[in-house]
Amino acid sequence: xxxxxxxxxxxxxxxxxxxxxxxxxxxxxxxxxxxxxxxxxxxxxxxxxxxxxxxxxxxxxxxxxxxxxxxxxxxxxxxxxxxxxxxxxxxxxxxxxxxxxxxxxxxxxxxxxxxxxxxxxxxxxxxxxxxxxxxxxxxxxxxxxxxxxxxxxxxxxxxxxxxxxxxxxxxxxxxxxxxxxxxxxxxxxxxxxxxxxxxxxxxxxxxxxxxxxxxxxxxxxxxxxxxxxxxxxxxxxxxxxxxxxxxxxxxxxxxxxxxxxxxxxxxxxxxxxxxxxxxxxxxxxxxxxxxxxxxxxxxxxxxxxxxxxxxxxxxxxxxxxxxxxxxxxxxxxxxxxxxxxxxxxxxxxxxxxxxxxxxxxxxxxxxxxxxxxxxxxxxxxxxxxxxxxxxxxxxxxxxxxxxxxxxxxxxxxxxxxxxxxxxxxxxxxxxxxxxxxxxxxxxxxxxxxxxxxxxxxxxxxxxxxxxxxxxxxxxxxxxxxxxxxxxxxxxxxxxxxxxxxxxxxxxxxxxxxxxxxxxxxxxxxxxxxxxxxxxxxxx
Amino acid sequence: xxxxxxxxxxxxxxxxxxxxxxxxxxxxxxxxxxxxxxxxxxxxxxxxxxxxxxxxxxxxxxxxxxxxxxxxxxxxxxxxxxxxxxxxxxxxxxxxxxxxxxxxxxxxxxxxxxxxxxxxxxxxxxxxxxxxxxxxxxxxxxxxxxxxxxxxxxxxxxxxxxxxxxxxxxxxxxxxxxxxxxxxxxxxxxxxxxxxxxxxxxxxxxxxxxxxxxxxxxxxxxxxxxxxxxxxxxxxxxxxxxxxxxxxxxxxxxxxxxxxxxxxxxxxxxxxxxxxxxxxxxxxxxxxxxxxxxxxxxxxxxxxxxxxxxxxxxxxxxxxxxxxxxxxxxxxxxxxxxxxxxxxxxxxxxxxx
Ligand code: SF4
Ligand code: SF4
Numbered sequence: 001x002x003x004x005x006x007x008x009x010x011x012x013x014x015x016x017x018x019x020x021x022x023x024x025x026x027x028x029x030x031x032x033x034x035x036x037x038x039x040x041x042x043x044x045x046x047x048x049x050x051x052x053x054x055x056x057x058x059x060x061x062x063x064x065x066x067x068x069x070x071x072x073x074x075x076x077x078x079x080x081x082x083x084x085x086x087x088x089x090x091x092x093x094x095x096x097x098x099x100x101x102x103x104x105x106x107x108x109x110x111x112x113x114x115x116x117x118x119x120x121x122x123x124x125x126x127x128x129x130x131x132x133x134x135x136x137x138x139x140x141x142x143x144x145x146x147x148x149x150x151x152x153x154x155x156x157x158x159x160x161x162x163x164x165x166x167x168x169x170x171x172x173x174x175x176x177x178x179x180x181x182x183x184x185x186x187x188x189x190x191x192x193x194x195x196x197x198x199x200x201x202x203x204x205x206x207x208x209x210x211x212x213x214x215x216x217x218x219x220x221x222x223x224x225x226x227x228x229x230x231x232x233x234x235x236x237x238x239x240x241x242x243x244x245x246x247x248x249x250x251x252x253x254x255x256x257x258x259x260x261x262x263x264x265x266x267x268x269x270x271x272x273x274x275x276x277x278x279x280x281x282x283x284x285x286x287x288x289x290x291x292x293x294x295x296x297x298x299x300x301x302x303x304x305x306x307x308x309x310x311x312x313x314x315x316x317x318x319x320x321x322x323x324x325x326x327x328x329x330x331x332x333x334x335x336x337x338x339x340x341x342x343x344x345x346x347x348x349x350x351x352x353x354x355x356x357x358x359x360x361x362x363x364x365x366x367x368x369x370x371x372x373x374x375x376x377x378x379x380x381x382x383x384x385x386x387x388x389x390x391x392x393x394x395x396x397x398x399x400x401x402x403x404x405x406x407x408x409x410x411x412x413x414x415x416x417x418x419x420x421x422x423x424x425x426x427x428x429x430x431x432x433x434x435x436x437x438x439x440x441x442x443x444x445x446x447x448x449x450x451x452x453x454x455x456x457x458x459x460x461x462x463x464x465x466x467x468x469x470x471x472x473x474x475x476x477x478x479x480x481x482x483x484x485x486x487x488x489x490x491x492x493x494x495x496x497x498x499x500x501x502x503x504x505x506x507x508x509x510x511x512x513x514x515x516x517x518x519x520x521x522x523x524x525x526x527x528x529x530x531x532x533x534x535x536x537x538x539x
Numbered sequence: 540x541x542x543x544x545x546x547x548x549x550x551x552x553x554x555x556x557x558x559x560x561x562x563x564x565x566x567x568x569x570x571x572x573x574x575x576x577x578x579x580x581x582x583x584x585x586x587x588x589x590x591x592x593x594x595x596x597x598x599x600x601x602x603x604x605x606x607x608x609x610x611x612x613x614x615x616x617x618x619x620x621x622x623x624x625x626x627x628x629x630x631x632x633x634x635x636x637x638x639x640x641x642x643x644x645x646x647x648x649x650x651x652x653x654x655x656x657x658x659x660x661x662x663x664x665x666x667x668x669x670x671x672x673x674x675x676x677x678x679x680x681x682x683x684x685x686x687x688x689x690x691x692x693x694x695x696x697x698x699x700x701x702x703x704x705x706x707x708x709x710x711x712x713x714x715x716x717x718x719x720x721x722x723x724x725x726x727x728x729x730x731x732x733x734x735x736x737x738x739x740x741x742x743x744x745x746x747x748x749x750x751x752x753x754x755x756x757x758x759x760x761x762x763x764x765x766x767x768x769x770x771x772x773x774x775x776x777x778x779x780x781x782x783x784x785x786x787x788x789x790x791x792x793x794x795x796x797x798x799x800x801x802x803x804x805x806x807x808x809x810x811x812x813x814x815x816x817x818x819x820x821x822x823x824x825x826x827x828x829x830x831x832x833x834x835x836x837x838x839x840x841x842x843x844x845x846x847x848x849x850x851x852x853x854x855x856x857x858x859x860x861x862x863x864x865x866x867x868x869x870x871x872x873x874x875x876x877x878x879x880x881x882x883x884x885x886x887x888x889x890x891x892x
Contacts, residue, residue, distance in 0.1 A: 180558065255887065268887040346558035374557045381564050381622060382664035386829035395886040400834060418885045426556035433564045440554035
């Protein structure tokens with residue numbers, strides 16, 4: 001790569017804006033001066049086999065097995081999947097369905113480990129400190145092994161995003177953390193700035209990106225300062241720039257941040273790579289550095305415990321699989337019964353049903369809101385078509401029209417209004433004077449459409465199977481018929497000679513039947529092959 | 540504390556966002572009512588107690604009508620009354636009708652507005668037409684005489700109706716003794732202008748008339764200014780956006796200006812168009828009615844501009860002196876179509892940047 005004058009090449013300081021968005025009370029001051037605290041080991045770890053988008057990990061241990069910290073207990077099942085590791089040493093006491101943090105509240109397979117208190121490490125792979133000169137495949141393999149997933153909430157397996165068919169010009173490191181209350185990335189940038197930078201360098205090497213832009217909302221001056229200091233200390237790096245962006249929710253949305261920093265819009269249903277951009281969250285970046293430079297898997301993450309219902313707020317380094325109750329106990333319990341208990345921030349977080357749910361890789365914030373912080377919005381009133389929702393929608397959708405169609409179950413029309421471009425940021429619902437739970441309607445519509453497509457796919461499969469069976473039966477029947485006919489022909493041979501026309505006809509019929517049968521065999525084969533294709537679950 | 544907290548929280552599972560919300564319909568409507576106060580007070584100053592009496596009557600009738608329909612539709616009454624939308628409709632209606640309109644016409648208007656125009660379509664948010672304007676137009680067509688019987692602003696008349704006199708006039712149609720309608724009433728400035736232009740007078744002569752003020756008709760210009768002030772307040776509080784009022788007043792101003800420049804003897808100056816009649820009230824309080832207006836940003840510009848054009852066209856060549864109500868209703872019909880063709884380009888769907 002030619003090193004040209006960095007100021008002209010990478011010195012762009014222009015920022016772009018996105019439509020809409022909101023200035024929200026950020027509530028970060030509640031917890032942003034609490035340093036990351038290690039958490040005492042819980043007696044029980046509940047480690048879900050699927051903490052990511054893609055196929056669940058395949059359990060690699062059995063009940064009764066002794067496991068050590070960092071040992072793989074679930075191997076990645078395929079390309080789009082991620083390994084899970086024991087976050088401490090102990091005994092596997094169960095592999096069963098437990099409730100996991102998920103909007104659906106449904107249980108999923110988990111490995112339950114009774115910790116032994118030793119916290120003894122399994123043998124770890126050697127650090128790959130000389131990464132610029134190593135085979136990129138080796139580095140990707142390492143990240144894949146370490147089970148790194150997008151820690152900003154997306155939980156997409158990171159190793160997949162470290163390869164690109166297209167040329168990546170810009171790597172964006174997302175430190176925006178735009179949701180109110182959440183401070184885990186802020187603390188991480190302050191306290192682990194070196195790892196964040198190292199991770200950024202590793203990913204840049206892997207993708208061959210020309211520049212790295214680290215975008216941080218300007219309400220986190222300490223994080224910006226810490227990263228800048230670390231950058232200066234590590235010697236001049238013409239490729240990396242730290243860019244404060246104006247605080248405006250949802251600037252941390254991947255597409256919004258890309259727009260702010262590059263002025264470009266990721267095409268709908270497209271990937272950032274299509275416009276030469278890759279995007280990683282700061283915590284993910286640090287996890288990549290840990291995996292490559294220390295040989296450590298992703299077994300802890302920083303979780304913000306906040307909300308005015310919590311007695312002692314903080315940012316905790318939590319072993320994956322720790323039950324929420326353990327975090328709450330560490331924080332001195334609740335000051336008052338929380339009105340809402342959420343995973344994530346108030347804008348996009350989802351409600352948690354109980355405190356036995358474990359922390360997973362994507363769990364960034366445990367938010368316990370008091371009644372004053374999460375007042376009952378009251379019954380929804382009729383939409384007065386005021387258009388506020390459209391003013392604030394960062395995707396430039398017409399939330400009101402989406403709402404009317406979702407409500408009327410006119411899902412085709414909702415899709416016509418680009419329902420699936422909605423990022424569920426909640427801006428529209430936040431400003432709606434009728435307090436309509438708009439996002440809930442969109443989720444409902446999306447789920448209904450997905451369910452419908454699933455049903456149709458199943459119906460298609462069933463139809464194909466039915467047709468295959470039908471074809472087989474017909475073929476058998478035809479074979480029987482043609483055998484019969486042949487027999488008859490032989491029997492009738494003597495008389496047939498006197499009626500030549502009939503022989504010719506019979507001959508033709510037999511040939512037609514044979515061709516037909518062959519056609520149907522081919523069709524049946526095709527249908528059978530189709531029905532064998534398994535559905536791909538994209539979560 | 541944690542274990543017993545759990546079941547309660549399960550009950551509280553709800554969709555995001557979870558934080559406190561900014562505004563609510565009732566607050567929006569209260570802001571609108573607040574913004575109407577200067578206009579109502581100035582109108583009362585110029586046209587007497589009748590306006591306030593009409594406000595009170597209209598609010599009573601509208602609320603009663605709404606409660607009745609909700610009862611019949613078996614819907615909860617109080618939450619809907621509590622959104623104050625019926626009150627806003629009532630006050631807008633009261634500002635549009637003559638201040639001495641017989642009470643039963645107000646009743647008829649409010650029953651028409653609330654029961655037919657609003658609730659028959661399903662209530663607030665579903666009505667395609669602005670209820671206050673629909674009721675106004677209905678009465679104007681059915682009772683043209685009563686609906687055009689305007690009082691003279693008090694600058695131009697000797698007798699000012701007292702509270703009791705106004706009350707008796709509205710309730711019983713009883714004029715104060717030895718007073719005739721002619722002594723009390725006067726044509727509105729737009730009507731007067733229209734009549735005199737029809738009689739082939741030129742603007743130079745018309746401008747000398749006693750009712751001619753500095754911006755619009757005397758008295759009326761103050762009323763318009765008060766509604767303008769209320770409108771600016773709504774803009775400031777971000778209850779409405781600038782697009783519809785600016786587009787409407789802008790197109791009216793431009794058309795009026797154009798014709799005035801071409802033929803100043805047969806067209807009033809553009810300020811007269813803005814400061815007479817219902818232009819200001821219409822631009823800030825009626826055309827901006829969210830339920831019945833266009834909702835896309837570009838659509839709102841088109842919607843507002845078309846109203847302005849129609850107002851000018853009907854005022855200049857049409858059969859009625861003022862045309863805000865007609866124009867708004869006509870554009871109400873067009874709003875869904877305008878919205879359909881002016882959808883903003885969605886993020887990532889490609890646009891000229
Ligand atoms: S903000 Fe709410 S009331 Fe206003 S148009 Fe949107 S959905 Fe309707
Ligand atoms: S939730 Fe969807 S529709 Fe609402 S503002 Fe966000 S992106 Fe737009």
